[in-house]
Amino acid sequence: MNLEIICVGILVGIANFASRFGPFFVIQRLQQGRQKRGALWLKIALGSIGIAAISSMLVVATLPPLLETPNKSVAMLIGFIVLSGLYFKFKQIVPATLTAALTYGLVYTYFPL
Numbered sequence: 001m002n003l004e005i006i007c008v009g010i011l012v013g014i015a016n017f018a019s020r021f022g023p024f025f026v027i028q029r030l031q032q033g034r035q036k037r038g039a040l041w042l043k044i045a046l047g048s049i050g051i052a053a054i055s056s057m058l059v060v061a062t063l064p065p066l067l068e069t070p071n072k073s074v075a076m077l078i079g080f081i082v083l084s085g086l087y088f089k090f091k092q093i094v095p096a097t098l099t100a101a102l103t104y105g106l107v108y109t110y111f112p113l
Helices: 003-030 038-068 070-090 093-110
Strands: none
Touching: 003 038, 038 070, 070 093
């Protein structure tokens, strides 16, 4: 894999995390003494935007292989559908992400679509 692709992936991941978590962290710190339910609000907010962060990282991670082999776009679509379906059914992002990554890898490797 090219070093430029790895650097772009790392930068996108850091920027994505900072842009989604940063404002909530600052708001939480500013309201720490005034409001006791802030941690609950932070968990709800981060949980609701988790699927968007994972989906954007899925696109960034799969973009270089798709540019090289555009006929494998079906694998990305299937991985995204699995990710979305499992997340909305069980509301747990980590198992959904791991299962979607496994599904994407299997479809990309073994099915000639």
